[in-house]
Amino acid sequence: MAEENVIELKGVEKTFRDFWMRPVAEAVRGLDLEVARGDVFGLxxxxxxxxxxTIKMILGLIRPTKGTVRLFGLDPRAKAARARLGYLPELSHLHPFLTAEETVLYYAGLSGMKRQEARRRMLELLEELKLAHVRRRTVGGFSKAVWIRSARAR
Ligand SMILES: Nc1ncnc2c1ncn2[C@@H]1O[C@H](COP(=O)(O)OP(=O)(O)OP(=O)(O)O)[C@@H](O)[C@H]1O
Ligand SMILES: [Mg+2]
Incomplete structure (x- = not known):
């Protein structure tokens, strides 16, 4: 695999099966894909x-029926691959009672970052995202979270 390929799929297929292993859906067939470092890529x-x-296979949440998926040249389920991965799901599952700064520190901790480094990066990141002034506010009150709550209530 070329060093600069961040994502690489070869001959990937996924067939969903029911309890009796009968195929219910052929979701992906014969997919080859290369995404190089620095690329912006959309499906x-x-x-x-x-x-x-396809995204779930790249994230290592499900396995392909056939073919290979590589993330940074590794199996997507490898810890080293996951440590370098960022993923923003359609619905966020941030803890509503944590503040912006606690949220970032929490995820930094999960990814294995040292406390001091995490604190420095957290301040940098919130500054960059123009969220520094609300870093002590709980994320449950932020607009996306509000939207998700009202969507669920409907
Ligand atoms: N867990 C599952 N079990 C059975 N079939 C599934 C499962 N997940 C997806 N499928 C089927 O696989 C096919 C591809 O679904 P997928 O969700 O990947 O499509 P999509 O491109 O993301 O669609 P959308 O634009 O609606 O989000 C569909 O026929 C879907 O019904
Ligand atoms: Mg979809």
Missing amino acids: IGPNGSGKST
């Missing part, structure tokens, strides 16, 4: 064309 396709299934 576009009609509903049910296999975009989410």
Whole structure:
């Protein structure tokens, strides 16, 4: 694999099966894909064309039926690959009672960052995102979280 490929899929297929192992959906068939370092890449396709299934395989949440998926040249389920991965899901699951700064420190801790380094990066990041002035506010009150709460209430 070329060193600069961050994501690499070769001959990837995914067939979902039911309890009796009968195929229920052929979600992805014969997918080859290379995303190089620095690329901005989008998956576009009609509903049910296999975009989410492909992302889940790249994240290592599900395994392909056939073919190989490599993330930074590693199996996506490898800890070293996951430590370098960022993923923003459609619905966020941030803890509503943690403040912005506690949230960032929490995830920094999970990714194995040392406390002092985490604190420095947290301040840098919140500054860059123009969130420094609300860093002691709980994230449950931030706009996206509000939107998710009201969407669920409907
Ligand atoms: N867990 C599952 N079990 C069975 N079939 C599934 C499962 N997940 C997805 N599928 C099927 O696989 C196909 C691809 O679905 P997928 O969710 O990957 O499409 P998508 O491109 O993300 O669609 P959308 O634009 O609606 O988000 C569909 O036919 C879907 O019904
Ligand atoms: Mg989808």
